[in-house]
Amino acid sequence: KPLYIVAQVAGFVTVILTGIWMGHYRGGFAWSGDNQFNWHPLLMVMSLIYLYGNGILMYRVFRNERKKKLKWAHAIVMISAFFISVIGLKAVFDFHATKGIPDLYSLHSWMGLITVIMFLLQWVAGLVTFLFPGLASHLRSSFMPAHIFFGLFIFTMACATALLGITEKAIFSLKDDYKSKGAEATLLNWVGVLLIIFGVLVVYLAQN
Amino acid sequence: KPLYIVAQVAGFVTVILTGIWMGHYRGGFAWSGDNQFNWHPLLMVMSLIYLYGNGILMYRVFRNERKKKLKWAHAIVMISAFFISVIGLKAVFDFHATKGIPDLYSLHSWMGLITVIMFLLQWVAGLVTFLFPGLASHLRSSFMPAHIFFGLFIFTMACATALLGITEKAIFSLKDDYKSKGAEATLLNWVGVLLIIFGVLVVYLAQN
Numbered sequence: 001k002p003l004y005i006v007a008q009v010a011g012f013v014t015v016i017l018t019g020i021w022m023g024h025y026r027g028g029f030a031w032s033g034d035n036q037f038n039w040h041p042l043l044m045v046m047s048l049i050y051l052y053g054n055g056i057l058m059y060r061v062f063r064n065e066r067k068k069k070l071k072w073a074h075a076i077v078m079i080s081a082f083f084i085s086v087i088g089l090k091a092v093f094d095f096h097a098t099k100g101i102p103d104l105y106s107l108h109s110w111m112g113l114i115t116v117i118m119f120l121l122q123w124v125a126g127l128v129t130f131l132f133p134g135l136a137s138h139l140r141s142s143f144m145p146a147h148i149f150f151g152l153f154i155f156t157m158a159c160a161t162a163l164l165g166i167t168e169k170a171i172f173s174l175k176d177d178y179k180s181k182g183a184e185a186t187l188l189n190w191v192g193v194l195l196i197i198f199g200v201l202v203v204y205l206a207q208n
Numbered sequence: 209k210p211l212y213i214v215a216q217v218a219g220f221v222t223v224i225l226t227g228i229w230m231g232h233y234r235g236g237f238a239w240s241g242d243n244q245f246n247w248h249p250l251l252m253v254m255s256l257i258y259l260y261g262n263g264i265l266m267y268r269v270f271r272n273e274r275k276k277k278l279k280w281a282h283a284i285v286m287i288s289a290f291f292i293s294v295i296g297l298k299a300v301f302d303f304h305a306t307k308g309i310p311d312l313y314s315l316h317s318w319m320g321l322i323t324v325i326m327f328l329l330q331w332v333a334g335l336v337t338f339l340f341p342g343l344a345s346h347l348r349s350s351f352m353p354a355h356i357f358f359g360l361f362i363f364t365m366a367c368a369t370a371l372l373g374i375t376e377k378a379i380f381s382l383k384d385d386y387k388s389k390g391a392e393a394t395l396l397n398w399v400g401v402l403l404i405i406f407g408v409l410v411v412y413l414a415q416n
């Protein structure tokens with residue numbers, strides 16, 4: 001219970017600080033031109049970190065709800081996360097197109113694309129197995145460990161991908177100033193630390 | 209068993225390709241001057257990825273060995289990994305000192321330092337609990353889940369830290385050429401992908 005509160009605070013502050021980083025230090029948000037990029041970090045952290053983590057934790061929090069209702073809520077949170085992440089990806093692909101920057105050259109982008117694809121596959125597999133049409137009960141329970149393992153693995157991949165994105169953006173925008181430990185550099189390093197705290201706590205709470 | 213072989217190949221190739229990246233593309237190894245840095249990635253991947261992962265997998269492979277012998281082997285592999293990682297850190301701190309680059313400014317460096325410190329604490333806790341002096345048997349077994357959780361968490365942190373390091377080094381040395389998808393860029397992205405494959409397989413095999 002106290003760990004759950006720490007997780008919620010860490011996750012929420014991660015989203016807020018990402019918004020401050022992009023909104024205040026990087027020039028704000030727009031759906032065209034140079035600032036279209038800035039939607040990318042914010043939407044990815046909102047979807048594939050914060051919503052994803054909360055979608056996992058739902059089963060731990062609303063233990064007393066009816067199972068059917070919970071399954072629907074879990075599935076809806078996850079597909080919402082997916083759609084928001086697609087908008088976040090569109091932001092960076094559009095930005096690259098307008099700037100003439102090639103796509104999918106970085107380790108971050110490879111990991112990111114693989115993560116989003118695995119996330120979608122996991123969603124379809126979860127739906128088909130547990131909700132609609134739903135497999136026979138013994139098949140459902142034998143699939144559960146795999147569902148949990150992949151769910152947590154893909155979540156860990158999302159966290160690692162976000163940490164690489166933070167590092168890339170830090171170096172691209174601050175250049176050698178990253179080394180001067182200024183306010184923006186310190187802020188963005190803390191976004192990474194809080195994201196890690198949220199990440200471990202989600203994985204820990206899901207397993208206990 | 210086939211997954212174990214895939215893990216071993218992925219881990220081994222990760223080390224080799226890191227060596228080729230630093231040895232062939234980045235000018236080779238020296239214990240002073242510009243090339244002292246190049247020891248850092250190689251030694252960190254050897255120690256905190258490859259040896260660490262193999263130290264975890266030992267209990268799965270040598271199931272039939274006497275427990276006492278296995279515990280010693282596990283402890284010795286882990287402390288060797290620690291010492292090699294300290295040499296790897298010395299390489300990059302020395303490099304920063306000779307170049308006048310500030311220490312501990314990046315998210316990578318914060319995560320790296322925290323990871324190595326947690327690794328050392330885990331080693332001491334493991335030794336005291338399981339080997340010398342060793343706690344009462346019921347205390348040992350109640351500590352075991354924590355030992356395994358932290359052991360796998362610190363391993364995941366080491367993997368994520370290495371991925372950030374790869375990204376930093378890619379951007380620092382290739383600059384805008386990273387975007388051209390040349391041989392070195394492709395090589396270093398694959399180091400990251402193989403490292404992730406090794407990482408998941410180690411965590412998966414440790415839990416099954």
Ligand code: HEM
Pocket residue numbers: 040041042044045048049089092093096102103104105106107108109110111112113115116157158159161162163164165166167168169172
């Ligand atoms: C799980 C979350 C994330 C995913 C799945 C993801 C995915 C991606 C993908 C697929 C691209 C390639 C776009 C293209 O090639 O046109 C990209 C680019 C980029 N992302 Fe992310 N991203 C995530 C989070 C972040 C965060 C949090 C940041 C920064 C704080 C960030 C910074 C960047 C930057 C700077 C680029 C352009 C350089 C490059 O292509 O690597 N990303 N991202």
Ligand code: HEM
Pocket residue numbers: 056057059060071072074075078119120122123124125126127128130131147148150151152154205206207
């Ligand atoms: C990308 C989408 C999804 C991801 C990443 C995901 C991930 C997870 C994770 C990590 C858990 C473990 C939670 C815990 O132990 O506290 C879980 C549990 C579960 N998920 Fe999903 N899930 C997804 C989609 C779905 C869908 C569409 C369904 C369909 C109903 C579903 C049904 C379940 C069920 C029944 C559980 C078991 C809860 C329990 O009894 O402990 N999941 N999911």
Ligand code: HEM
Pocket residue numbers: 248249250252253256257297300301304310311312313314315316317318319320321323324365366367369370371372373374375376377380
């Ligand atoms: C788990 C493995 C690793 C750990 C624990 C680690 C740790 C560290 C630490 C503590 C520093 C700071 C040195 C200073 O401030 O003087 C550093 C710097 C650096 N490391 Fe790593 N490292 C790891 C792996 C790697 C890898 C695999 C690469 C590259 C392929 C890499 C590239 C760099 C670079 C470029 C720097 C200098 C820039 C900076 O300070 O962030 N590291 N590393």
Ligand code: HEM
Pocket residue numbers: 264265267268279280282283286327328330331332333334335336338339355356358359360362413414415
């Ligand atoms: C940094 C150092 C260490 C790390 C990262 C670490 C990590 C781990 C991990 C991840 C496991 C789970 C392996 C599996 O389930 O297959 C494990 C098991 C174990 N470790 Fe450690 N360990 C460390 C040091 C030690 C030390 C010093 C001891 C003292 C003997 C020790 C004793 C054990 C024992 C008894 C097991 C249980 C094996 C079993 O029965 O499954 N560890 N360790």
Ligand SMILES: O=C1O[C@@H]([C@@H](O)CO)C(O)=C1O
Pocket residue numbers: 037101172
């Ligand atoms: O791929 C990218 O490179 C930088 C670029 O603007 C660098 O100068 C950036 O922010 C991207 O999205």
